[in-house]
Amino acid sequence: MNAPVSPAETLRSALATLLDGLPPKRAAQAVERLIAHYRGATPTDAPILRDRADVAAYAAYRMPATFEAVRAALGAFADAVPGWVPKSHVDVGGGTGAATWAVSATWSGGRSVTVLDWAEPALALGREIAAANPALQRAGWRRARIGKDLGLDDTDLVTVSYVLNELTEADRAALVDAAASAARAVVIVEAGTPGGYARIIEARDRLIAAGFHIAAPCPHSAACPIVPGEDWCHFSARVSRSSLHRRVKSGSLAYEDEKFSYVAATRLPVAPAASRVVRRPQIRKGQVLMELCEPDERLSRTTVTKRHGDLYKAARDADWGDAWPPHAQEP
Incomplete structure (x- = not known):
């Protein structure tokens, strides 16, 4: 009997198929423009992904790393809340849906899934890629502005991955508050940089103020012991690269290490790490x-x-x- 194919392997295969029809030069140009944007510090509420070529390049460049970072955060959360399985999931600013793949890799079984994003090309491509994942074939992909006017229906789990950097301070606060009002659990992932950590701490404080318990990575819900400006809390996830992924990213190694910061919080009873x-x-x-x-x-x-x-x-x-x-x- 053949071993079941993991979501990570299915995702890599889907991305390889996606890039087959995209000229490498155009993909590389789109990746360079996206890298320049994500290294910038100017928030924006305008769609970054303009067309299918942009989205395909973004998916090849970011989806495997985002998937592994979010899966690591969700794994730590699941360890702190054993036995609980979300029956509904909203991925805010989810783009092509990497976090939804990570959720399906963390908890088996079906659930209602909704992906919200302001970039219609990203949603369209995410829906296309999700056809390869049985857990996502009935997911809803909905265009929405992510910010102060965002409304969220009640759900078990909200994920927000690599989104806060794109928002103004006011919109970041509104997003975290909306997630706290709607969900029983919230998992937020940002880049593992001093700025990403600062945004995570900001979100962590708002979640605690809303009555949430920190499940991971912290072993407590009190103040972070790291002195601002002296260090930052971040972690690393190993990401396997396909040959197509290496070509698009101009990399030679068969892997890369994705540095990320995160907070996982819930209204449920938690047993955080010692x-x-x-x-x-x-x-x-x-x-x-x-x-x-x-x-x-x-x-x-x-x-x-x-x-x-x-x-x-x-x-x-x-x-x-x-x-x-x-x-x-x-x-």
Whole structure:
């Protein structure tokens, strides 16, 4: 019997098919323009993706990385709220729908799905790509301005990925408030930069003020212990590249690391991580050095050595962003 194809593999295949009909030179030009935009700091409420070529280039350039970042955030959220499965999902500013693919990879089963975006070409292409994913074939794709006039129906889960950077401060606040009013759970992902982290903290504060509990990445719902301007909280997701993906991105490696910041919050009871690994563990001879965010609102450094037995083995396998210590073990 053939093993089932994962959503990640299905998405890569769909994107490869999508790029087959797009001249590489045109795709590269569109990617360069999009990179220039996303590196800028000027918010806009105008559609960035102008036509199918733009959207196809964007999908090849961003969808695999967005999918992996959102899937990592959702995985941490699911660990903190075990047994809960969303029955409805609204992806705000979802474009071609990478977050909807990540949700289907995190929780099996059917659910109602709605993608909201202001770029009609992105919605059209997202609908086309989603035909390859059985969990998304009945999804709704709706044009909407993302900002202060956004209205959201009640839903279990709202995702907002790589959207806040495109909004004014007032529209960011309105979007987070609308999500908090409509959803039982909200997951927001931004670029893993100081600016992306600042936007995540801003959203985190608003969600807590609205009565939400932080499920991940923080082990608490109190103030972040990071001093603004001195550091920022971010994580990394490994992204596999197809040959077509490498060509469009002018890359030679078979993978890339997507840096992202996120917050996952809910009105449900949560069991957050005892602590969170906030930097890549350093493996030395006979010891592992780990930097942790602790439940008592502080950052700490700990060293796990061979004398810790099974915990040392777990530390050698621990990755950046993981909960610590592993379930059912104590340091």
